[in-house]
Amino acid sequence: xxxxxxxxxxxxxxxxxxxxxxxxxxxxxxxxxxxxxxxxxxxxxxxxxxxxxxxxxxxxxxxxxxxxxxxxxxxxxxxxxxxxxxxxxxxxxxxxxxxxxxxxxxxxxxxxxxxxxxx
Amino acid sequence: xxxxxxxxxxxxxxxxxxxxxxxxxxxxxxxxxxxxxxxxxxxxxxxxxxxxxxxxxxxxxxxxxxxxxxxxxxxxxxxxxxxxxxxxxxxxxxxxxxxxxxxxxxxxxxxxxxxxxxxxxxxxxxxxxxxxxxxxxxxxxxxxxxxxxxxxxxxxxxxxxxxxxxxxxxxxxxxxx
Numbered sequence: 001x002x003x004x005x006x007x008x009x010x011x012x013x014x015x016x017x018x019x020x021x022x023x024x025x026x027x028x029x030x031x032x033x034x035x036x037x038x039x040x041x042x043x044x045x046x047x048x049x050x051x052x053x054x055x056x057x058x059x060x061x062x063x064x065x066x067x068x069x070x071x072x073x074x075x076x077x078x079x080x081x082x083x084x085x086x087x088x089x090x091x092x093x094x095x096x097x098x099x100x101x102x103x104x105x106x107x108x109x110x111x112x113x114x115x116x117x118x119x
Numbered sequence: 120x121x122x123x124x125x126x127x128x129x130x131x132x133x134x135x136x137x138x139x140x141x142x143x144x145x146x147x148x149x150x151x152x153x154x155x156x157x158x159x160x161x162x163x164x165x166x167x168x169x170x171x172x173x174x175x176x177x178x179x180x181x182x183x184x185x186x187x188x189x190x191x192x193x194x195x196x197x198x199x200x201x202x203x204x205x206x207x208x209x210x211x212x213x214x215x216x217x218x219x220x221x222x223x224x225x226x227x228x229x230x231x232x233x234x235x236x237x238x239x240x241x242x243x244x245x246x247x248x249x250x251x252x253x254x255x256x257x258x259x260x261x262x263x264x265x266x267x268x269x270x271x272x273x274x275x276x277x278x279x280x281x282x283x284x285x286x287x288x289x290x291x292x293x294x295x296x
Contacts, residue, residue: 088170088172088206088207090206090207091168091170091207091208091209094168094207094208094209095165095209096209098162098164098165099162101162102161102162102165105159105160105161105162106161106165106168106179106209108159109157109158109159109161109177109179110157110170110177110179
C-alpha cells in the first residue's frame with residue numbers, strides 16, 4: 001500500500017516547543033522562562049510563545065536555546081514520525097477536508113501497525 | 120447484500136462466538152473477525168475508519184464519542200469488513216437509523232448490520248418485554264442500558280422489527296428494577 005504523510009506544521013512547532021520546555025524544566029539550578037529569555041536576548045513572552053508552538057522558532061534561535069540548555073539542537077527536534085505519522089494514501093484521501101491536526105490523529109492510530117510490520 | 124442475508128450473517132457470527140445475552144461484546148466480535156481496534160481522539164465529525172493492509176485490519180474509533188456511539192461505530196465497521204471489500208474507508212457521523220435518506224446503500228447496509236449485531240432479534244425476543252411502549256422513554260432507556268446502545272438506536276431497531284417478533288411470553292424478560 002502507498003503511504004503518505006499529511007503535513008502538519010502546527011504539530012512541528014508544538015513538539016519543538018514542548019521539548020524545549022521539558023528540557024528547560026529539568027535543568028538545575030532551575031531555569032525559568034524569564035531567565036532563558038534573558039540568556040538568549042528574547043522577551044519572556046517570546047519564550048512562552050515558542051514553548052506552546054504559537055511562535056515559529058527560527059533555526060538560529062533554536063541553536064541559541066540549545067546552547068543555553070546544553071543540549072544538541074538535534075535533540076530538540078522531533079522525528080518526522082512523531083509530527084507527521086504515515087497514513088495509507090487511500091485513507092488520507094477519504095479524509096477529505098479534515099484539518100491537518102485531525103489527519104495526524106487518524107494517522108497516529110494507523111502508524112503503529114506499519115511500524116510493527118516493518119519490524 | 121439483501122437485508123435477510125445480513126440477518127443470517129449476524130446470526131452466524133453470534134452463534135459461532137456463543138453470544139446469546141446482551142450486551143453484545145462488540146470488541147470481541149471485532150477480534151474474532153481478525154481486526155485490531157485502535158481508539159483515539161479524532162475530529163468530532165469522524166466516527167471511525169477501517170484500513171486493511173496485507174493480512175492486517177484496523178478499526179479506528181473516535182475515543183471522544185460516547186461509549187454507546189463507539190460500540191455502534193465498531194459494529195458498523197465490522198459490517199463494512201464483512202459486507203464490503205474496502206481496503207480503506209472513513210466514516211463520518213452517521214445516523215443510527217439505517218433507513219436514513221441520503222446515505223449511500225453501503226452505509227445503510229453497515230448500519231443495518233450494526234443494529235442487528237448490537238440488538239439481535241433473538242435477544243429482543245428474549246430480553247425485551249412484549250408489552251414495551253415505544254413512547255415510554257424511561258423503560259426504553261432501561262432496556263437500552265442492558266444492550267449498551269443509545270435509546271435512539273433501540274427505538275429504531277424495535278420500530279423496524281415491528282410486530283414481526285416471536286415473543287416468548289415471560290421468558291428471561293428483562294425486569295424493571
